[in-house]
Amino acid sequence: MSKMTLQTEGDTHVVVTRRFAAPPEAVYRAHTDPKLVQKWMLGPEGWTMPVCISEPKPGGKIRYEWSNGKGAGFHLTGEYLELEPYSRLVHVERMHLPDTTPDNHVETRFDADGTGTLMTVRMTLPDAQTRAAMLATGMESGMEASYVRLEGMI
Amino acid sequence: MAGVANLDAAFSALADPTRRAILARLAKGEATVMELAAPFEITQPAISQHLKVLEDAGLVMRRVDGTKRPRRLAKPGVEAMDQWLAMLRKALEKSYDRLDEVLASMEKQKRGEKR
Numbered sequence: 001m002s003k004m005t006l007q008t009e010g011d012t013h014v015v016v017t018r019r020f021a022a023p024p025e026a027v028y029r030a031h032t033d034p035k036l037v038q039k040w041m042l043g044p045e046g047w048t049m050p051v052c053i054s055e056p057k058p059g060g061k062i063r064y065e066w067s068n069g070k071g072a073g074f075h076l077t078g079e080y081l082e083l084e085p086y087s088r089l090v091h092v093e094r095m096h097l098p099d100t101t102p103d104n105h106v107e108t109r110f111d112a113d114g115t116g117t118l119m120t121v122r123m124t125l126p127d128a129q130t131r132a133a134m135l136a137t138g139m140e141s142g143m144e145a146s147y148v149r150l151e152g153m154i
Numbered sequence: 155m156a157g158v159a160n161l162d163a164a165f166s167a168l169a170d171p172t173r174r175a176i177l178a179r180l181a182k183g184e185a186t187v188m189e190l191a192a193p194f195e196i197t198q199p200a201i202s203q204h205l206k207v208l209e210d211a212g213l214v215m216r217r218v219d220g221t222k223r224p225r226r227l228a229k230p231g232v233e234a235m236d237q238w239l240a241m242l243r244k245a246l247e248k249s250y251d252r253l254d255e256v257l258a259s260m261e262k263q264k265r266g267e268k269r
Contacts, residue, residue, distance in 0.1 A: 004247055011169070018250050022257035030256055040252035043245040128169035 011128040016121040024110035027117045028086035031108065032056035037064070051075070056083055062091060074098070086110060102130045164235045167211035172196070173204050177227065180214065184226035 038052040051065035062078035078093030089108040105124040125131040191201040208214040212231030
């Protein structure tokens with residue numbers, strides 16, 4: 001159930017899939033309602049999200065601020081582009097580390113899968129270099145694209 | 155684990171299909187520049203240039219064998235990248251495990267409201 005897959009696709013995409021035991025409506029809400037996002041999109045143990053703004057409407061703002069409680073932190077800003085409750089979300093986001101990273105265009109699909117949901121997150125970066133930099137510096141909650149394994153090396 | 159500067163170089167080196175193919179070939183064992191160039195429609199100097207990028211990134215090393223300089227994978231560099239990716243993957247999985255709990259409590263609340 002909890003098995004996550006993460007793969008690179010072509011030169012500029014990263015695709016993540018994950019199954020959830022809840023129906024698409026619940027998973028969609030957990031990705032758009034700031035009160036819910038704040039509870040889980042935290043990455044490694046010890047981090048919190050003191051600021052969580054999410055306005056789920058076309059053009060609506062996204063702002064997530066993370067803190068490790070020891071003075072370290074960073075934030076993400078973005079905008080919603082398309083919303084199809086409860087099946088599809090399109091938004092752009094960028095990290096501020098504090099330098100601003102290039103826009104990551106993200107399409108998230110929530111497909112019914114039995115009584116649960118199959119979620120597919122498809123990220124599109126401007127170019128291969130940007131994707132490489134994103135993978136090397138990490139993202140809001142961590143990313144993996146084992147190019148090495150993808151190519152069947154190990 | 156290697157420094158982040160090395161990881162930047164390693165990931166940048168991998169942002170090229172020819173270099174990924176070179177690594178995939180070297181994963182099967184060491185090879186000379188000529189052997190590495192054979193499957194590609196590019197010149198040996200071009201392959202050498204790609205190999206230099208991979209060597210600078212700590213992903214490939216060379217051995218001296220008479221007049222030959224066979225290349226092979228540099229295990230520490232490849233492993234450092236793999237460890238880094240595993241760590242990032244774990245952070246994302248951790249978030250989704252938390253989301254499982256959030257979804258379970260949402261479901262519970264919903265059932266409570268219906269009662």
